[in-house]
Amino acid sequence: MSGVYVVLEDRGGRISRISWEAVAAANLLAAQSGAKANAVVIGAQTEALAKEAATKGVAKVVRIEHPLLAQYTADGFTTALEEFIRAESPDYFVFPHSYQVRDYVPALAARLGRVLIGDVTAIGDGPVFTRQLMQGRLSGNYKSTGSGPCFISVQSGAFRADTAESAAAESSTFTPTIDAAQIRTKPGEPFRGTAQTVDLGSAQMIVAVGRGIKEADNLPLIQDLAAALGAEIAASRPICDNGWLPIERQVGSSGQTVAPKLYLAVGISGAIQHLVGMKGSQCIVAINKDAEAPIFEVADYGIVGDLFEVVPALTEAIKSARQ
Structure with missing residues (x-):
């Protein structure tokens, strides 16, 4: 199987705004081959998230479920997605450029011998991925080469979340094989810059x-x-x-x-x-x-x-x- 997949994050039980922006980016990428993107939600019980994801412009929602994924850990998410990617062989994997993604996706890409093109602000024909350099003074264009999936993360605000069309999507479940010994860290509270942070x-x-x-x-x-x-x-x-x-x-x-x-x-x-x-x-x-x-x-x-x-x-x- 090939195609474009986008990993959605939840905030307080709802899919985050930047995840919807990632869906818009993934659909823009998928459109180059005349397709729509597929969404991935991760957790121990993902039914509610899958229902929310299924209404927002994706062709399919994959529920990656396992008891050890109840709370985010870099080891758990990396292991689960590595197994899914090796089984499905997607062309592209799109992520929101969040603190969580920056924590585990570089390790995921390294395990698969690929690189992460991070903080993408635009997607052109080819596809060509644009990201900013020198605090926005310059822009660089990147293309993926070699075999295996291309990993990209999209900058917050770079893609319009409201461009995703509403449509009912089919759903499937993928159960990875994860051993408790593979989880080397204990989950903590989600990162916040300060206790009074304004979103x-x-x-x-x-x-x-x-x-x-x-x-x-x-x-x-x-x-x-x-x-x-x-x-x-x-x-x-x-x-x-x-x-x-x-x-x-x-x-x-x-x-x-x-x-x-x-x-x-x-x-x-x-x-x-x-x-x-x-x-x-x-x-x-x-x-x-x-x-x-x-x-x-x-x-x-x-x-x-x-x-x-x-x-x-x-x-x-x-x-x-x-x-």
Whole structure:
């Protein structure tokens, strides 16, 4: 058997947003051969996850089940997927570029004598896989050579999760042979950067603020706008470096990667380190007094003006429209 498979991750019993983005990437890859991608869910009991996966643009859902897969361990997931891949011989295996994937997939690829093309941002004909270098200053194109499956992971926000078509998929179960002695580590709590981490990656609307705000005492302007929209607040690195907002609200190459429906950038010039974290947003609106600011190159709508005049007027207009 050959084809394209995408491994889905769950967060709190639901499939994560970045997994749906990986499905979109996998279907884009599968379309080059006129096919659809197949999904893989892993655990001890995966029926609920399989039902959720079956409605989102895949041809088939494979349930890899074993009691030793009840909680994530690198050894367990690597062993299970290695056995499945050797049995099914897929062409491509797609993963979301998550902390979990970065933990075990390099070992999986090494066991099979392959490499992982990580953090892919685009897939072209060939297929050719594009990933960023030097914190987004450069892009490199990669092709898989040799025999065996090609492993890729896709960057959060690089592919639109809403492009996956809804369709009922068939389901099958694969039971790997795993011995308890193969699991060398004990599962712990899922990684979180801090106990108060804000998941900006799940936000539908974000108002992001940059150094144009000038000082921390002016942040209530941004907070009022975000409250009027029902949006999360984010920031560029200088704001968080100054301690004006918590580090978990930073967007960019050294912060979170986001892909909301609306990204409103206020007083952000648009350094490449920031752009790589938000360029996957569906609609980008920029407010900046510098008409030559790089942020306008990626913005869908731009307002050239003083944010201290524009933001209050915009906030009042939104409040009035909602009354």
